[in-house]
Amino acid sequence: MKILVCISNVPDTTTKIKFTDKQTRFDPTGVQWIINPWDELALSRSVDLKEDSSNPVSEITVINVGTSETEPTLRKCLAIGADKAIRIDSEPKDAFFTAQQIANYVQKESFEFVVFGIESGDYNGSSVGGMVAEILGVPSVSSVSDIKFNGSSATIERDVDGGKEYMQVQGTTVIVVQKGFAKEPRIPNMRGIMMARQKPLEVLAAIDSELLTEIIEFNLPEPKAKVKMIDPDNLQELVALLSKEAKVL
């Protein structure tokens, strides 16, 4: 059984976000890039599943649509335990473009599961997984919190409002996983880091794809207003500020 884990290369979660080109492009200057945390959980659990010999998982491939700058992220995936990495050599222009690239690769290979993290730490679109399933014409299950294998089929657990839902799937399935899918991201061990040097990282050309969206502008949220400290005895000032400035009275 082969698993494909789709990896986004995203800015570290503590990055201060800035934009350039009249607020239409993210400014990557000085940014530390990491594996999208949700994708890292997807990969970590996939490696756990493969390491448990009672499961039928035989190979884990990771794929990323990105320029050569994303290769350190892919090599970290190899160090964590992926067997093989694929980089589709292009900027991930938008969700549909990315989905087409991944779907094209999946069509050529055969994977039982194509796994996505539920969202990405950068654009937060939660779209690519569903789009890949649609392009491939295969089932897609979102908010997956667990997976158990029984022979050639698998039972997927997903969170629903106030409870759990279990579904059985067979054949190629897209699963979009959420936090509980893995307890925590795996830390690569020395052997994994050393092995990552020898594992294949294949670079494939992107296919032509029409761009369906265009970014007009990014806007940062308004900075948080400063707290005003008022003396507990000065009720008059408090009331004045609440009515005139905050306009809540």
Place this chain on the structure above:
Amino acid sequence: MNFELNEEQQMIRQAARDYAQRELIKDVIERDEKAIYPAEHIKKLSELGFLGMLVDPKYDGGGMDTVSYVLAIEEFSKVDSSIGVIISVNNSLVCYGIESFGTEEQKQKWLKPLARGEKIGAFLLSEPGAGSDATSQKTTAIDMGDYYLVNGVKNWITNGNSASTYIVIVQTHKEKGHKGINALLVDKYSPGITVGVHENKMGMRSSDTHSIQFTDVKVPKENRLGDDGFGFKFAMKTLEGGRIGIASQALGLASGAFELATKYAKERKAFGTEIINHQAIAFKLADMATEIEAARLLCLKAAWLKDKGLPFGNASAMAKLYAADTAMKVTTEAVQIHGGYGYVKEYHVERMMRDAKLTQIYEGTSEIQKIVISRAIANDDL
């Protein structure tokens, strides 16, 4: 000259950082307070390969370079310097000593389990009357033909109880002075070995420090490292490498305390503004950052020389001297910046200040490092 870390080095730093920030932080205060040895963490860090990260993969090690080692020890020690010293002793004193000077049989038997982290090692040099003055060994090993009979007491032994593999420095031929010293590989569970009480230390309280007594302990001849009389040179050469580990640990203490002090200075307000906006605090932070950077460069330079196969003894002495003094100064200033909060346990910096003191003392005091450096100057060897 290239100051960039390669991808592997960055990955190792991140792995150590993730473990420290995610796991070590949870119980570091309790382990310090109750002097609890971090057995569970050491088990997990063994699985990740940090206990033998410098050892050649053919002896089950991680095969990583010393630059990566500096980065890892710094990250662990930012949160918990006791973990830093446990890993440092195992890697750069015990594993390094056996790998550099042991026979193939010794490496197969003793090094492999240490590199896998299944066994922990300790380096038994100091004695009640012989610390920095390593030639005054009182522990004797009498040559009995096919074995040595060892008697004496070793003091201040890091990993003293948790280790099961000891490298013991002994006096075999007293009349030969430092040329009569040997280094022996000894199984802790050999008859005649008594582990003394856990030392109740000021800092580094989560690492176990003990005295070890030897009473008529029989050590097979094949357990001797190097030729007869090689022990003093073995100890000095091994300690050269060990200093890089302790320097990195001191660096971690300094950079960890600096990060906490900076965070605090950006949050804490006094006289209507965050205290980082007061020059008294801002200049402290500027000095701390500069000294930490200098200490880091000295550590990395020593590691780089070692990785290149170049002499690194003077560089490691300078790194240890400067990083230890920086750790003491920076942690003290970090407590000062925190004010009253710095004096209580939950803010971490008081522990770091206590821990930092030891980096100026063990594996060669600051004064010993100055002897090493000044002799190199006198001998035109710098």
